[in-house]
Amino acid sequence: MKSSSTSKFLSRKQSPTTIALYIIFIFAFSIFIFLFNAGNIVEDQRHPIISHESRSQSETPPLSPFLQIADEELWGAPSSHGLHSCVKPTSKYKAAQGIGRYLTVKSNGGLNQMRTGLDKRSFWQDSSSFSDIFDELHFITTLQGDVRVVRELPKELELVPRARKHFTSWSSMGYYKEMMQLWEEHQVIHVVKSDSRLANNDLPLDIQRLRCRALYHALRFSPPIESLGKNLVDRLRMRGGRYIALHLRYEKDMLAFTGCTYGLTDAESEELRILRENTKHWKVKEINSTEQRIGGFCPLTPKEVGIFLQALGYPPSTLIYVAAGEIYGGEARLSELRSYFPNLVFKENLATEQELKAFAKHASQSAALDYIVSIESDVFVPSYSGNMARAVEGHRRFLGHCKTISPDRKGLVRLFDELESGEQRGDSSFSYLIRQMHKNRQGARRKRKGPSPGIKGKARFRTEESFYENPYPECICSSKAV
Template identity: 80%
Template sequence: MTMTPQKLVERLRSQGGRYIALHLRYEKDMLSFTGCTYGLTEAESEELRIMRENTNHWKVKKINSTEQRVGGFCPLTPKEMGIFLESLGYPPITTIYIASGEIYGGEARLSELKSRFPNIISKEALATAEELEPFANHGSQTAALDYIISIESNVFVPSHSGNMARAVEGHRRFLGHRRTINPDRKGLVELFDKLESGKLKLGSSFSRLVQEMHKNRQGAPRKRNGPLPGIKGRARLRTEESFYENPFPECICRSKKAF
């Protein structure tokens, strides 16, 4: 019998009922494309630089990694996502499904998230090799699995605002504004840097700062943001929030209870 995304959702639910879908954009190509090397070794940073320079269709070749991170343009690391979810109040027993490709650095880097949330589950753990074999070497089909599992999750959290993350958020809004927590990456980086420098410490005070920062970033109903004033032409369109990210109010005609 063919394996379906719904079967994977059922298996996830059987292991604990509720689950978070974490779209962890910490793959090699994403880090190379964005030029984000925070927390990586010199050898890893160099590998990403070479990949970016040798990828012809990527227009930007030289990127200041520090400026990218401070500006909030980098995917949060697995460690940072662990601190973030912990600070929001999720307990260690929370089931977290990792919706992503291969994590750069493998299990060693993912261990920084698992140390806080041991119940981490991937599609490889939910399905047999035989069930996943038809999806091998078909990136779009594998992404579709993650997409549907993310749609059905109790909470969806993207570590970076890429196309899939925006589409999942819009779909979840259409289904009744299911909880989607969008990390304020720029604000969080400021907090994480203060942790690293010793100006802040993990605990209740830190958690309150994170929770206050995200009280209005959890998928509650709101009208789609229009373009910034004073900008014309194609640049004006680029500043407008995507319809696929937030179809409210055009495609949400009645009030639905959030999931």
Template identity: 75%
Template structure:
């Protein structure tokens, strides 16, 4: 029998709890496993006397994938890579240096057969003229082979931005696997971050055994940037509009919030996440770790989720003040803690497809296709709007509709997607699925079975 209860004046069915294996079990992996070893024709790195310096831009995961790209670029161009400088001018205003976030010596040592990496330029080269080169986005092997012409005039090339410098597809297998070795093996977080991250995972498991990591991108900057104001007050909507208007590097100022939401371009609201999880059959006692910054509107909007699932925690609830003090005012380092907890979670759910969501999804695929529920935001908006306006009749179960919509969106093995139909030229590169979101098939192999 279906029991009804009220939430925000909408009558919702409380669905029967599904078996634990369906709630928490990883999708069938078809026997796939990570494979990142070089092929037989791959040669060890030479002692190259040409250098690439890099300023790695963006937040944590934009920097991580960008650095992995630059490792591969240095290999292609037969150059020594100088430890990258990190972005200190982005939204986060983080003063962290490379060794604050990553295990620098581990990075150098584990890649020594692939690329020569040094901590700084030799003294005799620190004052020489450098070729300042903005490498073209999503470039192929051939592009970087042409760029080696720069070595005829310069001994040092400086790259002002590192993100998305390599194509997602059609690169040699050994280059693709090098990107995976760099990202998943060599870019290990610094010992203090690794230690606390693992400790927090253990505490979460002691609390409930299993937990969901929810990347809830219901943050002021994201809502302002996307122009998404559904469910907000007029004052909140106006605050976001003013922020967008005053942020110079955000080019689009006038945004239709309704069109954004219907198109699936908005982060799910806390209420929508609650509906989504309930429809999948997760019980109210489920432990949910919020991997995100400050939720816009604080408890006012977060309560729309905790009304469904009261067992919601942030890192501040799991770690002590003394433990977090070391990372205070370093958003990139605290994001690394969220990253560790998300990768190790039993279920990962991103409310929006940003750099963090893509990076965690790809890492979980690499580690054995751990369960990742990726919401179909466009489809969910249609369902939720029908629910709110009473258009769903008794035969149209919310649970059935949501689970049918997501039966193939749980992290099971699949080949990386290309650009949508109709997109041609260089524009297609922007719309391809990111290599780091799904490193299949280059870095995941070994199955004798065929994927459907």
């Protein structure tokens, strides 16, 4: 009937206008049909970032070839906005004068406690001394214009009574005046425990700049660590040119401390609970793992890191250096990340067994190698904002030419859960949401954040952004600044 009707229509004598309108209608209808079918074809060809159907963990997840992110967005450093590092004293600065008084300090804790609070032995159980990790002579000579550092007390003071003192974190200037009064009565003050931190804010400018001179100029790693660290960087460059340093904080102690058990077996969760229960200096013993994760207080899992980096647009061939200790769950967990990014590298892959032998039983020295590789990386991504992550981010922000992507764990968990439930599709729209979420989390130089609104008393100090994470504005200046 359609053919007959069309013949009758064409057999009649029609005006040129009517014929033109009919042709336009047919053409428009054809375009509609084509676009409708093409949309279905494109939709069928899209691959989600993560499949909502069950599959074995070892199976490689679908990739997203339709994501074409510019190199500059992936690897380019954030704009410095004309800012530069500044650590020189102001014209009002007066270096410490020798008054025959001494402060003795024993460094204890992990690498970053040693960098920021001189803490060397708390959890790491590492026998390394300060001079095993840092270049002691360089430290002494670099700071000689600020403070006199000696290796030993004068013999006549070795047996004199010493005042015993604990440093107090986030103290005001009044606290330091109290310390000065102690020196009126004692020639030597011994710091019993030194894992405290200076206040983040409201300290004199010259104190803050001295802090940066110590952190970024005086603290240089010992020659063996510095040499091997630089060699690891060179070997990475030879492999692929650019690389991401991933601080994958998915280690047994961190999971136990935070109480995060998402994705773990019942046996693993129980093992972590027992570790937390038996670690005396960890105050919180009972933790709701689900609440921790929803609140963004858990390290990203290896699988979540893979989804995150892929959604940012990094291709599967990206070279990733994993800066970490032993990953909890071993290769089974790492395979979840490797299925997204097979080109994972560890220091054990880059260095010979002989080169690493000297650091084998010294976690702090081993972490120092990761620190060097992380500082020198094109992109640094921490899976958790612990001491190492904050120290590296602050150092890179001070240097000013490096990209650091800090995952918004709270926002990411929500998206990951929506992805798992099917509320989100693992397509370009999902990638767009994650890239927008992290648009302003690229390690750019910006003023340090103050305390959270409504928080008063000493509790507010815990909500401030750490000085070690962001030494701006005191140690990063405009060209017009002092």
